[in-house]
Amino acid sequence: MSQLTFLLDEHVEGFDKKLMELGHKVVYAKKLRKEETKFRNDFNLLLHAKENGMIFVTKDKERGQTCKDNNFPCVWLSDDRIFDEMILPKLKDFE
Numbered sequence: 128m129s130q131l132t133f134l135l136d137e138h139v140e141g142f143d144k145k146l147m148e149l150g151h152k153v154v155y156a157k158k159l160r161k162e163e164t165k166f167r168n169d170f171n172l173l174l175h176a177k178e179n180g181m182i183f184v185t186k187d188k189e190r191g192q193t194c195k196d197n198n199f200p201c202v203w204l205s206d207d208r209i210f211d212e213m214i215l216p217k218l219k220d221f222e
Contacts, residue, residue, distance in 0.1 A: 134159075134176040136185035139204065154181060173199050 132152040135143060143153045159166045159175070166172045169190055176183045176199065183201045185191050191203030 132179070132181045134172075134181040134183045136183065136187060136190060138186045139184045142184065169193065173197070173201075176200070 130150055130152060132154060133142075133146055134154045134156060136156050140155060140157070143155075146153050156166070156172055159172065166175065170193065173183055173190065173193055175181075177197075181200070183190070183194055183199060184204070185194070185201065186204045188205065191201060191205055193199070194201030194203060
């Protein structure tokens with residue numbers, strides 16, 4: 128497996144250890160925002176990720192939708208996706 132670089136949004140920083148254990152590089156949105164004011168703008172942050180070959184990981188609906196609308200590499204942990212891919216299949220076990 129090749130090494131990937133992930134840019135983690137503030138609410139998904141708990142995934143950093145697991146990604147690094149798999150040999151991937153992790154960059155934190157919170158740190159970038161502290162270092163450069165231009166990253167306070169969500170689009171600039173997402174564009175930075177795309178231009179630097181990073182995969183953006185977020186739970187934020189607006190940022191996830193921006194990634195989707197602009198074909199940015201992103202893992203969007205939406206409630207709808209969690210329901211469709213995790214909860215709905217398990218319902219069959221209870222029928």
